[in-house]
Amino acid sequence: DAGITQSPRHKVTETGTPVTLRCHQTENHRYMYWYRQDPGHGLRLIHYSYGVKDTDKGEVSDGYSVSRSKTEDFLLTLESATSSQTSVYFCAISEAAGNTIYFGEGSWLTVV
């Protein structure tokens, strides 16, 4: 498996609280991604990064922000969590756009 670490792996939080998910890679890949996975929707891209401080929105970016201050770290922040953001979040990396994507093990987030 690729060197990708997500934290926390499981979290329960209350509606309206901020939440930050962390992704750390040891592969020095340029691209990093955050996906969410929900039943019936497959993998949906939230945000991605193509370099330090270079980020762009995916198809479901509303309510989320990201930051990448170092090549190896990509943070996903929910500024004010809502129940609709209950999901499994996967961090992923790739060397270039369109290349093979390697996924982290996922972070299970429950917003109550």
Added chain:
Amino acid sequence: GQQVMQIPQYQHVQEGEDFTTYCNSSTTLSNIQWYKQRPGGHPVFLIQLVKSGEVKKQKRLTFQFGEAKKNSSLHITATQTTDVGTYFCAASFGNEKLTFGTGTRLTIIP
């Protein structure tokens, strides 16, 4: 943005039966990749197809890329309980990030 349609969404088969999932695009693809996600796990890369009409095999799995590079299929012969999971295609439309299909969830009846 570009989309890729994957069917069926679910497939239940008896152990030993064959299974096929299909991905279709209205636009020519640069390449297509296939991933497998075991229950409770994360997606894992299986294979990449690049050439028109390409066929690749991995043991009981056969992957095909259409002649027009707009569709692809994954066929599993004689399914086993270890094949359980969700299979995703992921399409590349040039120098852009991959677009994932919605996945086909395979369950096996022993």
